[in-house]
């Protein structure tokens with residue numbers, strides 16, 4: 270399996286990215302309907318964290334089979350990949366209980382499918398290359414990340430994969446330096462009230478999986494880099 274999957278330009282329709290889903294596929298579908306998503310021509314790229322926490326985790330199989338749905342692997346998805354070796358108690362605290370009760374044959378089936386999900390995706394668009402990883406790119410350039418993911422040492426490779434799925438370095442340091450070699454990098458992993466753009470890095474996990482707290486799904490158009498709902502241009506001061 271290649272760790273970064275490349276997609277050619279979509280000449281027929283639009284390309285969108287969406288933030289963490291966490292088992293809320295009905296709400297995701299509603300967001301797609303609002304955007305007039307065309308299943309015949311448009312593509313949806315996901316920054317991962319498809320499962321855990323939400324009520325519809327088992328729908329993920331149906332979504333992984335949609336020809337227009339293309340996720341990268343989030344830290345929660347990685348638990349599924351490592352279900353036979355990971356710290357189950359820790360996973361359950363983080364929303365993994367839906368998985369634990371499944372028959373073992375089903376568990377293995379999930380793992381086989383999830384192990385095929387790439388760590389990163391790059392999409393050619395009319396306006397340049399767009400990258401997606403779940404959490405962060407801790408390198409200065411996309412090429413450097415790709416080189417590191419191709420490193421011969423499996424230990425080193427695993428370390429770099431984990432930064433892609435877990436790191437919060439750029440957002441915690443309000444790092445405005447762009448990721449070179451990309452028009453934009455799109456990430457999730459950090460629950461936000463509004464999308465945040467730092468340099469050319471778009472943080473779009475607006476908590477569509479937490480509607481009870483005002484969360485909603487942001488769909489980012491990868492050709493125009495316009496979001497729907499739109500990213501507020503001014504700072505909005507809000508209570509809590």
Ligand SMILES: [Mn+2]
Pocket residue numbers: 289318343344345403434457458459
């Ligand atoms: Mn995450």
